[in-house]
Amino acid sequence: MTALPARPVRPVLLLLVLLTGWLGLGVATAGPAAAHAELVSTDPGEGARLDEVPGSVTLRFTEGVSLGAGYARVLGEEGERVDTGTATVDGDTVTVPLRDDLPDASYVVTYRIVSADSHPISGAFAFVVGDGELADAGAVAEGVDVDPFVGAALPASRALGFAGLAAGLGIPAFLVLCWPAGWASRRMRRLTTAGLGTVAAAAVLTFLLQGPYAAGSGPGSLFDPALVSATAASSFGLTTLGRGALALLLAALLVPLWRRGAGPTAQETAGLAVLGGGVVLTTAAVGHPVAGPVPFFATAVTAVHVVAMVLWLGGMTALLTGLLRPGAGAGDAAGEVAGTLPRWSRVASGSVAALVLTGVVQSVREVGSPSALVSTTYGWVLLGKLALVLLLLAAAGVSRVWVQQHLGIHRPRPGGRRRVTAHAFSATGGSPADEPTVAAARVRAAAQARGAVEDVGPLRRSVLVEAAVAAAVLVLSAVLVGTPPARAAVASPVDVTLPLQSAAGESGSVQLSIDPVRSGPNTLHVYLFDDGGQLAQPAGLRVTLTEPEQEIGPLDVELEPAGPGHWVADGMTIPGAGTWTVAVSVRLDEFTATTASTDVPVR
Structure with a gap:
């Protein structure tokens, strides 16, 4: 051969x-970033100094988000809640109303929200009202992370679900397309039923784990009614439970086929395809x-x-x-x-x-x-x-x-003819022309094929x-x-508000927004605020880029005015990857100058 x-x-x-x-x-x-929400801007800005307490705090993200089992809170200097507890979400914006008659003080905004891809995003920032000292957001905010058990159990449940899909959907498809006689196999029935049951069980487990995952709690809160309700109200939760329900319906539809040990009719095949397609779509749509x-x-x-x-x-x-x-x-x-x-x-x-x-x-x-x-x-x-x-x-x-x-x-071959080896036609090594009929050749080919797969x-x-x-x-x-x-x-993207430092202490703040933070062209927005949190117009403004490890810079950034207290550098070039220092120098008048800087990782 x-x-x-x-x-x-x-x-x-x-x-x-x-x-x-x-x-x-x-x-x-x-192109622009896909999936996983990022915080774009806040109002008040990070490190802002205000004359009076705002009525609410807003956070805007790069994509639609939900609170789900998470939260958005504003804390006072003693860690007490100062919001009304009725945070709302409108697309990509989260609004946290504040209580009335709050005193001048420093406040910390802490949040843990769920992005459209079902993953939690958390963070914190601070602002101050009056002349007090700006609080350390990291020290006041709750340190919440994903529980190790929950973090390991979620991918395990997904892997079980994928394995269940392969058996529960793949085996019936194999029987329809390749091995019709396999419908009489008890082993195929058991594996398919076990696979679809695994899909349903994994869907329920994933649904229950999503609440603790989003809230940053442990396995003890798996059946917490509040977390279960939050997951059930989300598109992720509904889609996941729908996948489990469709898998069970598909298992029920297969029962008559297993009992008679024969393949499905055209109508039954259509029903299997619809339910199987639903399981696939609910797997893909999360x-x-x-x-x-x-x-x-x-x-x-x-x-x-x-x-x-x-x-x-x-x-x-x-x-x-x-x-x-x-x-x-x-x-x-x-x-x-x-x-x-x-x-x-x-x-x-x-x-x-x-x-x-x-x-x-x-x-x-x-x-x-x-x-x-x-x-x-x-x-x-x-x-x-x-x-x-x-x-x-x-x-x-x-x-x-x-x-x-x-x-x-x-x-x-390109001409459309299929070529087979000689042994598939004749055990004697003769050509197809030596056979008395085409039918006889096919019989011999079948016999030869059976012999070829004995081992x-x-x-x-x-x-x-x-x-x-x-x-x-x-x-x-x-x-x-x-x-x-x-x-x-x-x-x-980078969006940070920095306090401006002068010889006399803090004097206003500057907000820097850089997008997309990679080597090559970027867009820089600079917003300058005075001590009262209002947009300010200085006597002079300079922004530079420096990469200390590579001994590059300082490189001056060309700014164009874009409105009161707002400048733009559209096409700001970052020469290469590294940790770049963005420094801002503000000249308020002939005798007063303030500075601020931040490190930005660029890849």
């Missing part, structure tokens, strides 16, 4: 070509895809990615536990193997192509630039997943070559390697879902 070329390397080459193109163009084409620009497109790409994953991993599960189980290469089972593997090979090839293409699209959206791959947690986890996917594709290539060599199947041990071992690597890929996928996207981590 003539060995066939290793065609499966083509998906690997396609992946490498696409990634190479992205690495070459990613920096130039990277987390990073629904946040940031063009959520519909991102959700659609993620849905295709999930379908491809389900078809591939579910098919491998069915192969290992059904067709390729020990003893499958003998008797009538060999005929099933010979008839099923070519169909599965085509389905797997299509799934791999879809995974590669959608994976690259998702990476570009969530990472944005090659530098983010090696400078963020998300990027490093994604690189680890990519390495495993390449190993997975190599193992899949070995499996596909085995199918081609043992079943004599070649890819169609499926090598194929089984190859698929076992695929399954083991795929399990690791599922774990890393679950971790990525809960990790802030690299694009947001690298290109987070």
Whole structure:
């Protein structure tokens, strides 16, 4: 038998070509940050000094947010609540009303809100009313972080859900597309039912964990009515519970098929497709895809990615536990193997192509630039997943070559003719023309194919390697879902208010906004406030950039007036990555000058 070329390397080459193109163009084409909300501005500003207590405090973020199980509070100098307790959210803006008749003092705003991708964002800042000293926001605010148990349990529940999807959806799809006789297998029934049950259980567990995750509490608050109600009122909670309900409905719809041991009718297939599509969409429509620009497109790409994953991993599960189980290469089972593997090979090839293409699209959206791959947690986890996917594709290539060599199947030529090896027609080595009829040739081909798969041990071992690597890929996928996207981590805009220092002490404040904070062109906004928190017009203003470690600067920034107390440097160039010091010098009059500076990490 003539060995066939290793065609499966083509998906690997396609992946490498696409990634190479992205690495070459990613920096130039990277758009605004996608997913994971960031604080843009506040009113009053951080460090502002006011003449009177404002009626409310507002916080504006880069995307829509919700309070959910979080909070937005204003604390007095003793840590007591001074807000009314009725914070509201309008799109990307959070408003916290304050109580009446508050004294002149320093106040700390502390918040923990939930972004559109279901992840919590927390922070604190201070402002002062009157002539008092500005409070240390970090010392007054509550130090709330994600509980370690909750932080580990969430990705674990997601990984269980992904594994359940592969079995609960992938196995029925494999039976419909490749192995109709498998509907009579009790093992397929048990695995599918267990998979759909796992999807439902993981959905409920994820729903319960979301409350403590958003609130920064421990597992003891898993069933806290307030947290459960907050999650149930969110789109994340409703979508997650919907996924569990659809999985149970799908399991119920499959019961008649298992009982009669036969494949579905056209009407039943449509029902299975609708429910299965609902499970896929509710899986894709949470987390990073629904946040940031063009959520519909991102959700659609993620849905295709999930379908491809389900078809591939579910098919491998069915192969290992059904067709390729020990003893499958003998008797009538060999005929099933010979008839099923070519169909599965085509389905797997299509799934791999879809995974590669959608994976690259998702990476570009969530990472944005090659530098983010090696400078963020998300990027490093994604690189680890990519390495495993390449190993997975190599193992899949070995499996596909085995199918081609043992079943004599070649890819169609450009002219549309399919070529098979000679042994698939005749045991005697003669040509097809020597056979009395085409029907006889087909009978001999079937017999020869059955003989070719008497030993499926090598194929089984190859698929076992695929399954083991795929399990690791599922774990890393679950971790990525809960990790802030690299694009947001690298290109987070800077918005900070600094007190201006002079020889006589503090004298007003300056607010600096820099976007997108990366090497190359940036936009700088400068707002100058007097002691009363009002926009001020100084006698002179200078902004410089310095990178001490690289001994660059100070570089003067050209400013253009944009209104009272407001200047803009549109196209301010930051020469390269590093920790840059932005310094502001304000000349109030002929004898008085104030300064302020802040360090900005640039990647």
